Amino acid sequence: MRGARLLILSPAFHDYDRAFSAAFEQLGYQVMVHLYDHNATVAAKARTKLLHELPERLGRDTTEQRTRAITDSAIRALRSVKPQAVLVIKGDVLADDVWSELDAMGIPRALWLYDELRRTRWDRSALAGIPFVASYSAHDTDELREAGMNAHHVPLGFDHLMQVRPAGTRTGEFTFIGARYPNRETVMTRLADAGIPVRVYGRDWSKDPRDVLRTWGSSRPALPWGRDLRRADAYQVMRDGAATLNIHGDQDGFTMRTFEACGVGAVQIIDRADVEGLYEPGRELLVASSADEAVDQAQRIVTDPSWARTIREAGKRRTLAEHTLVHRAEQLAAAFTC
Template identity: 50%
Template sequence: MCGNRFELSSSAGLVRPVRVLLVSPGFHGYHSAIAGALTERGHVVSTHLYDDHGGLAGRTWHQVRHQLPRRLGAGSLRRLARDETAGAVAAVGRSRPQAVVVVKGDTLGQEFWDRIAGLPRVTWLYDEVRRTRWSLDRLAGVGPVATYSAHDTAAFASAGLDARHLPLAFDHRLVPSPTQRRTGDVSFIGARYPAREDVLTGLHAQRVPIRAYGRDWSAHPVDRLRTWRVGSPEVPAERDVSRAGAYDVMAASAATLNLHGDQDGFTMRTFEAAGVGAVQLIDRPDVAGLYDPGTEVLTWNGTDELLDLCRRAVADAAWADAIRAAARSRTLAEHTFDHRVAVLEGAWDTV
């Protein structure tokens, strides 16, 4: 960080193009954004999704082999880790990479890390390490690490790891639909946790046109079954949306909520909402290291302040449009996956 602006490392210029193996979970398709950014910088990219279970038949087998036994108290993560490790090792053999980018990778066993030993590589964590299966001892043996968590960056450095702070990003190649019309809603897209439910139900009670998206909020019978519940919260809600659909929803909303909770890193939504030109209502005043509060994003402290911002976003289109434009401009200038991949290149180049 430099002042209040995130700066690229000195490796922002193109490095020599190489064959890159991207090893990633399938989480919301973010691997495609990283692969696109690597390709844009001249690399030949192969992608292996280590938790991809191969279509309907594969997902069904995964449920029977792993998920159901675990729910019944008879399963083990070790078997799943062995399967995912074997798949990742095979991907290394197929792609013959000259550099490897691993996203999260906490379920991959030592056989995989031994297989890529000596190759330029970097591992990018999009969650706090305490939420993963990583330990500092394990991370010490995998090579350079990038993390979205500033707190973890400091802890890693204190432990002697080759670590750098790397925030998440916006996929500018996945753009909102040009025909999307403004809805007038205040949207929220994400999982339902108690603190988030309190915020949304409070806004709904004050007649804010709030609308939530996701299986945890939806009253659809299939979603209630998938989330093991009978009822639904008192908030207007829709079913899950794709990442592209989420971009459309945020761009079309009068404003969109970004609720973090117990996190010190900034979610992908921080950059996506700004990148699509949404009016982002974020619960983190420390976002000032990335965006300018009041002109590019809107921070709030307490229900009354949030309520006032929601009502103004719905009623004052000129004010909202200025925030939308500023947020999108800042994001495209500093916070795309292309910017982040330049830093990852600098990390693997040090191996």
């Protein structure tokens, strides 16, 4: 079906929809994207805070209203675009009406999950009616297969088509980009206490008044910080730093950062030894299972820049050879050709 009209129903998250679209375009698809939860204007964002976020903080459940609005917008997109194939990304906030619409259209469709099932609103009975389910979680994929579903393990990947400014002078900083969780704060604080230059990026770390307001005034640690970064800027920060930390939460799938950090040519320090199925620890990235191990790895990076350079180069080679979003699009496209 290459050359077919493909509609991607995606959440709005760091413009990854553009990366998914570009990857499928590389395969020859005519791609259109509908962001089913996007607040496109300042007024829309304010309305969401007033109608949903604030009431929810006060104890009122607005799930039904959110779901109805999001589902109706997705159905309108389906009827307007008239696609020949559909990829739904995550999709747990969409009501069954969307899948009934797809059944009526009789076109190939696939679902790609970038979170563990236990953290979504999906239940297995609903997934059983979807002809092609992909997940970034190997564990979830195995469970779905055991339940008789047509499930596929499709990890996340690196958007190598993203335009990033040329490399500049190394900053010497050890960076973390993303949400602030206790385990992440512990590691970054331990590095700072050991004299390692660190910087953390994201609204949960930022002390900018706008970010404090957006996060309802939560406290911040005493670490050098930056605001949320656009994806291209995040790639540059990772690449130009001494190294970047990739610290997972309660996950068995690997985050997008796993592939992006190596893909841009950063030295990646990751907290999971089971990454060995994707990268070779000690040669293509570094593993630190504790804050003290992260300090040890950071100190070697500082004292042995030639060794660090080999890690950068090897990780980037492996990513471009095996782990781009075009590689993932090729896996997902199997749903449209079977």
